[in-house]
Amino acid sequence: MISAVVVAGGKGKRIGRDISKQYIKINEKEILAWTLEVFEKSSEIDEIVLVVPGDDIEFCRKAIVDKYRFAKVRSIVAGGEERQYSVFNGLLSCSGKTEIVVIHDGVRPFINEGLIKRTIEESREFGACAAAVPVKDTIKVVDDKKFIISTPDRKILYAVQTPQTFRYDLILRAHREAMEKNVLSTDDTALVENIGYKVKLTHGDYFNIKITTPEDLIFAEAILRNVK
Ligand SMILES: Nc1ccn([C@@H]2O[C@H](COP(=O)(O)OP(=O)(O)OP(=O)(O)O)[C@@H](O)[C@H]2O)c(=O)n1
Numbered sequence: 168m169i170s171a172v173v174v175a176g177g178k179g180k181r182i183g184r185d186i187s188k189q190y191i192k193i194n195e196k197e198i199l200a201w202t203l204e205v206f207e208k209s210s211e212i213d214e215i216v217l218v219v220p221g222d223d224i225e226f227c228r229k230a231i232v233d234k235y236r237f238a239k240v241r242s243i244v245a246g247g248e249e250r251q252y253s254v255f256n257g258l259l260s261c262s263g264k265t266e267i268v269v270i271h272d273g274v275r276p277f278i279n280e281g282l283i284k285r286t287i288e289e290s291r292e293f294g295a296c297a298a299a300v301p302v303k304d305t306i307k308v309v310d311d312k313k314f315i316i317s318t319p320d321r322k323i324l325y326a327v328q329t330p331q332t333f334r335y336d337l338i339l340r341a342h343r344e345a346m347e348k349n350v351l352s353t354d355d356t357a358l359v360e361n362i363g364y365k366v367k368l369t370h371g372d373y374f375n376i377k378i379t380t381p382e383d384l385i386f387a388e389a390i391l392r393n394v395k
């Protein structure tokens with residue numbers, strides 16, 4: 168069985184709006200609803216575990232899950248203070264039959280079914296797989312006063328995205344070990360790396376942006392106009 172854990176338990180501070188960014192509408196549909204729609208339609212996905220802020224559970228049930236008839240959403244659970252804790256809560260709520268879990272940010276609405284499928288196929292082979300794109304800019308490593316320390320070769324640099332897809336037992340172990348050692352990361356592949364396991368990257372999509380800061384809303388509208 169393949170479960171999707173869609174995390175939307177954040178507050179969206181960097182976007183500076185008075186509502187959490189996952190509920191901002193683009194073309195009259197909430198960002199979170201755009202995201203869930205792709206998982207609902209994907210033939211690969213058997214169930215969706217939706218993680219939202221604890222106070223929003225009833226709102227999300229009515230205004231998102233029931234409204235758009237997302238039948239695959241099996242549970243809506245409360246997130247934690249940090250993304251990592253939200254993912255962990257989602258993992259604990261997956262079906263007892265889950266073999267593969269696809270973890271995705273609720274605020275990456277331009278995911279597509281092909282990308283979900285590709286990460287699943289590679290996770291079956293390698294245990295852990297994440298979508299990623301080659302970085303387009305030259306990246307600098309700097310000190311705390313912003314003087315450059317080094318310029319890594321761009322050829323070996325990738326920007327990681329979600330979906331990040333794992334064998335269920337592996338990602339659960341990685342999260343449990345992180346908890347035991349007080350390790351905190353914004354990224355699930357980092358937790359798997361920390362237990363000494365190799366993660367495969369598969370080609371992501373430059374359109375698969377994470378809505379993070381105000382200008383991303385302008386990009387999102389442009390993507391919807393031109394791609395969706
Ligand atoms: N405690 C948290 C923090 C984040 N997320 C989710 O993780 C994804 C990526 O996180 P990010 O873009 O950082 O979202 P926020 O934490 O909401 O944003 P900010 O850091 O600007 O407050 C989002 O879908 C967000 O809702 C979550 O489920 N639980």
Ligand SMILES: C[C@](O)(CO)[C@H](O)COP(=O)(O)O
Binds near residue numbers: 272329353354355377
């Ligand atoms: C998981 C992630 O989306 C990969 O790009 C990212 O690490 C989330 O991080 P953020 O710090 O919460 O933006």
